[in-house]
Amino acid sequence: MNRVQFQAGMSVTQFMELYGTQAQCEAALEKIRWRDGFVCPM
Numbered sequence: 001m002n003r004v005q006f007q008a009g010m011s012v013t014q015f016m017e018l019y020g021t022q023a024q025c026e027a028a029l030e031k032i033r034w035r036d037g038f039v040c041p042m
Contacts, residue, residue, distance in 0.1 A: 010018075019025045030038075 019028055
């Protein structure tokens with residue numbers, strides 16, 4: 001049995017709904033990286 005293939009998580013359909021476009025993927029990454037928005041440290 002391939003444990004990676006059958007691991008719990010989201011379906012391909014769910015993944016595509018959340019991250020299916022370039023803009024959706026970028027927005028999700030920005031939200032994870034900069035939770036309170038980007039702030040220049042200088």
